[in-house]
Amino acid sequence: MTAFDHLIVAPIVIPAVTAAVALLVMRRRRRLGAALSLAGCVAGLLAAVALLVTASDDAIRVYAIGGWRAPFGIVLVLDRLSAAMLVLASLLGTIVMAHAVITAADRKGWHFHPLFQFQLLGLNGAFLTGDLFNLFVFFEVLLIASYGLMLHGQGAARLKAGVAYVVVNIVGSAIFLVALGLLYGLTGTLNMADMGVRIAMLPSGDGGLARIAGLLLTAVFALKAALVPLHLWLPRTYAATMPVVAALFAIMTKVGVYAMIRVVPLVFGATTGEAAWVPSPWLAPAAIVTALLGFGGVLSGRGLRESAAFAVLGSTGSLLLVLAAWTPAATAAALFYLINATLAGAALFLVADVAMRRRGQYGDAIVPTPRFAGQDAVGLLYLATCIAAIGLPPLSGFIGKLLMLRATVDAPAQPAIWATILGTTLIGVVGFARSGSAIFWKPADGGAGLVSAERSRADLTAPAAALGAIVLLTVFAGPVSDWTAATARQVFAADRYVAAVLSSEAGR
Incomplete structure (x- = not known):
């Protein structure tokens, strides 16, 4: 593995380091902390663009954390879909951070920059992870950061909307854990590639339970995407928070959409019997x-x-x-x-x-x-x-x-x-x-x-x-539409994803 192969962890490491440094610097040198936070966003954007270029060869790259290959270890997976979402999140984060610094909106509270960076960390991790449990973990990271950002600037209306937002997402997280427990009990794995293979091999008697687990999981993603009837939290939350924070939150509903695109064809695709296309x-x-x-x-x-x-x-x-x-x-x-x-x-x-x-x-x-x-x-x-x-x-x-x-x-x-x-x-x-x-x-x-x-x-x-x-x-609508078409073909070629993640050479 070359040094360039480690670039896949950069979208996670950069905001994590930037958040810690910004937190230490902000108390004494606020402007320096803000500059470092903005520089971290730019660095993350450059890393995301480099990964986008890397993914353009249509290969699926797997990075095994600690050298433990899937399905036994935690893996990060870079393909066209994850690379495109990384660039979108990083570009949005850079633009919003620039606006916060220019307008001094970041000065309404001491912890804006660390929370902002942890929000990016959660987003990037959700786009890269190849494991359902770690998808839950990164969801929680971005949600915890969003709780603080939502209350940035204070105010009674913001606090009232924030309480409802927290309660709704705690319920969603509990349902997520129930779905993961059911799926792990059925398949013995939480790696998405491995889970798709095992669900297809389940005995007919377990198909109904797998379908229930799939419906719970997609309900969680629908909650993140604010799909009716799980949408009531969004209008009040986004209208009550500071506009600069709401601008970053514009991508949060799309995380739920991304999760559906990632999980449904891979784990509940056409070959999974009774559990096929559960949200349809x-x-x-x-x-x-x-x-x-x-x-x-x-x-x-x-x-x-x-x-x-x-x-x-x-x-x-x-x-x-x-x-x-x-x-x-x-x-x-x-x-x-x-x-x-x-x-x-x-x-x-x-x-x-x-x-x-x-x-x-x-x-x-x-x-x-x-x-x-x-x-x-x-x-x-x-x-x-x-x-x-x-x-x-x-x-x-x-x-x-x-x-x-x-x-x-x-x-x-x-x-x-x-x-x-x-x-x-x-x-x-x-x-x-x-x-x-x-x-x-x-x-x-x-x-x-x-x-x-x-x-x-x-x-x-x-x-x-x-x-x-x-x-x-x-x-550049032509090249971008060509990219999304190639991305969709890659998403629906679940066998390629499975082969890349479960290969004995993956991540070595």
């Missing part, structure tokens, strides 16, 4: 309701943060609706849309933060106000971000929705899928047009311009960077 009967109906409820919330939202939270919910419903077909084409389209939805959702929160800072006492309320500093620039950013979030041309959201429509043209539920995607797009247009016109283009009756609390243009940097990433996704 209920995933599509729940996704339809989620999409409708999400974009309906955009239409009825009373604040920019609330509308952004419902947009995240609606986008998750849309991509899960297409993913429910469980075909390589549908999965490829959903992955492309996932990238756009994550970036657009984060950008909505960042623009909302800028608007709140500049509108003074009006905050993010969707009401007409006198002109504020930089209103035209912020309004244009908001317009472009809404176009991406809704899925209108010419940005990548439109391309993603076209790909999803094309991928489901022969699906049995094609009329329902198309009606939901097109109908929610129309609802989103009306909803964002309402909020944009009220805040940026409809002047208040009388009154002088507001004395803005923020006049510097520096706070536009991170929202512009997020929008720039969306523009790049649009420009």
